[in-house]
Amino acid sequence: MWILEEGQILPYLRSHYPVFDQSGPVDIQCIGALEGEEKPREPDEGGLINYIFRVSNGKQSVIVKQGRSASRKNDKIVLPIWRNRQEYETLRLRHAIVPQYTPETYYVDWENAIFLMEDVSDLAQVRKLLCSGVMLPRLAEQVGEFVAASTFYCSEFYLEADLFRRLSARFRNSDMRSIMEDWVFLRDAPYLTHNGNPVLKQLIDRDESIRVCCYELRHKFMTRGEALIHGDLHTSNVFADEERLKVIDMEYTFAGPLCYDIGYFAASLLTQYCTACFRPFPSEGARRTFLSYLLSSLLELYYSFVEHFTEFWREDAKPIYQRSGGFCEHLARGFLPDVLGFAAVPCFPQITTSLPPEFAQLDGKARGQAHELCLVLSRYLLLERERWDTMEDAVQAIGAVTQIYLDCLE
DSSP states (O other): OOOOOOOHHHHHHHHOTSSOOOOOOOEEEEEOOTTOOOOOOOSOOOSSSEEEEEEEOOOOOEEEEEOOOOSOOOOOBBOHHHHHHHHHHHHHHHHHHOTTTSSOOEEEEEEEEEEEEOOOOOOOOHHHHHTTTTTOOOOOHHHHHHHHHHHHHTTTSSHHHHHHHHHHHHHHHHHHHHHHHHHHHHHHTTTTTSSSHHHHHHHHHHHHHHHHHHHHHHHHHOOOOEEEEOOOGGGGGGEEOOEEEEEOOTTOOOOEOTTTHHHHHHHHHHHHHHHHHHOSOHHHHHHHHHHHHHHHHHHHHHHHHHHHHHHHHHHHSOOHHOEEOOOOHHHHHHHHHHHHHHHHTTTTHHHHHHOOHHHTTOOHHHHHHHHHHHHHHHHHHHHTTTOOHHHHHHHHHHHHHHHHHHHHHH
C-alpha cells in the first residue's frame, strides 16, 4: 500500500483524477494534526484515525481521504484498511437514497485505500456552531429525515429478504463496530486519554443500575440488525447552514438498531444543553432562548424521524407490510424507549473518558457542574425511559430536573 503524503497529492491527482484543474494555484490543507504535530494545520477536527486533505484551485475543491492501518493520532491503534472501501460504498449508497444530505464521491483507489469526495466546507461543522450559540432552524428536521430514509431504505421493510441479508453481511464491519461496543457502552477506550471527571467516573462505574441498562442496550446494539445505520452520527460529523446539511464519516456503518442513530445524535444535543447551562451568554435571555431551542430540537428530531419513517413505509414498504397498516404504528410505539436509552448511554463516556469541545470550552468549576448535570439527566433518562408515553413528557422532565439541579446550586 502506497502512503499518500501532502507533497504527492498533486501528482496523484494528475494521474488518477485529471479533471481536477492544476493549471493555476492549488491550495492543499491537512485536516487535523499529523503525527508529531501538536496542533492541526487548520482549525478543523479531523477525527482520530484517517488522513484527510482538502485540495482547492479556487473553482474546484475536493477531499482526499486515505485510511491506513495505523491511526493518524495514535499509531498503537491498528485498524483494517478496508474500512475506507466500506465508507466509500456507504457514501455511494446513501447518496443514492438522500443525495441532498450526503456528499458525492468522485473516485476510489482500492489498492491504496484512497477515495475522493465532495468538499462540504462551504457549510460549518454543527458542533462548532452550537458551541458558539448558533441556532440552525432546520437541523433537527433534516437529521430526522436523513436517518429515517437511510435506515428504512436499507432495511428488510423495503428490501427483499435475500438482498437485505447480503447487504448486512457486506457491512458486517466487526472491527469498527467493536470500537463503539466498547467505548459507548462499556466506556473502555484505551486510545483515549482519560481526561474526564474522575469523581463522576467512580460514581458511574459503581452504579449497578447504570451498568445493567448499558449491558441491555449494548446487547441490542450487537444483535438487532434491523437496518444499516451510520454508527457515529454526532454533531462533529454533520455540516450545515440555515438551509443545507451534509453528513460525513460513515466508516462505522453496519446493520444495527433502527433507533440508534437518532439516539446518538440526541446525545450530542443533550451534552450541548448541559454545557449551555453554564457557559457565558450575552444575557440570561439569550441563554434561555438557546436552551429552549435545544429542547425543541430534541422534540423535532424525534418526530421528524418517526413521521418520515412512517411516510416512507406508507409509500414504499414491501407488499407484505402494506397489508397491515397497524404494524408500522406498533413498531413506532417502541421507538421512544430505545431513542432515550441510546441518547443517555453515550453521555457517560463523554463525562468519564473524553473531553468533547462543548465541555472543553468551560473552566474547571463550570465544567464540573455541566458534567454533574449531564450525569443526572442521562441517568434519569436511562433508568426511566420506559415510563414516558411521548417525547414531550421526556423533554419536560429534562427541563424540570435541570431546574431542580440549578436551584440546588444557589
